[in-house]
Amino acid sequence: MDRYQHEYVRFARRMLGSRDDADEALQAAFLRAYRALEQCRDPRRFGAWLYHIVANECRTRATRTGRRERRFVRDEAALERALTEHPADDDALRDEIQHALDQLPDDQREAFVLKHVEELSYDEMAEITGAGVSALKMRVKRACERLRDLLGEKVHA
């Protein structure tokens, strides 16, 4: 569990947009995994099995909290500074992208994060989400298009 914890933390935070929500989701997911440990029939697949549980928990919580008020306060000046000075390192840019990510439908956000942030293959994503490869490709494509609309010229291709 320790071995994959950092990936899970990042995935949960990108999915839920909040440290506290991600923390709660991971606690719940790990506890569920502990209770269901006997159902993991192949120890070599433990990582994928646990990822599946974490993704399910995040999806459930994202749906539950999806209509909550957004936590981000836009600061256009800070964003402009971030984009022109240190685009890859600045927290403002990351917050802005996370803000856009939060506005995606849950299934598209999940697909985008797994594909482009966690850099998993479509086969791995299919195993984790239970969705087909074609559907996942479509979700990723739709997510990219929507993000391009939301972020516009702020992130240049």
Added chain:
Amino acid sequence: MRERDEWRARRRRDDGDLDAPDPALERFAERVAAPLRAPERADDTFRARLMATVRAEAELTQAALTHATGGEAAAGASREPWYRRSVTVRLTPLRGLAAAAAIGGVMLLGARALERGGGATVASPPRVARSAPPLPDTVRVVQFVFVAPDARRVALVGDFNAWDREATQLQRGGVNGGVWTVSLALPAGRHEYAFVVDGARWEPDPASTDAVTDDFGVVSSVVSVRAAAPRLGAT
């Protein structure tokens, strides 16, 4: 059939070819995703809180089992293999004395047989073992070396530091500053590890001959730390 083919072709045109994604969109996705790949760490108390919850749950489960009815306990016992079942034997005082004498007799005969050399697999502990250190050394210092001239930082992760990317940083050295090293005291046993370059790139140890691949195809290296041989002659 023709209508369906036309519908599919139209849909492909609308969606684009999913197997050959738009390069501009891919570049955009990469640009968006790069900042999101920054490492994230769980709160320092995360593990402790999780383990406390798990322990509490285990205790509750144990308590529930303890309060189970005798009938259920008996049913559970009957599912155990014969050699793990507990057996209650009731004896009269006279039969108890006879059984004790019989067991004592068997033990005496067994001990005499061993003294005659009949027990090749059972031996008295050699006298030297009492004067030897009670435990062999179980920790060895292992030096990890990784060559990466262009890296800004290199971390060592493994089962010995809970795969924590912040726990063990290598120090830059060497003639051109491209050799990264760190020395760690590791307990005897088999340890899986890898290097993380610049906080993101996972690299197995090129110098290691033993490696494992996890279920996502990520390769980690393996180091086997051998316990020091016990110094039997030491006094």
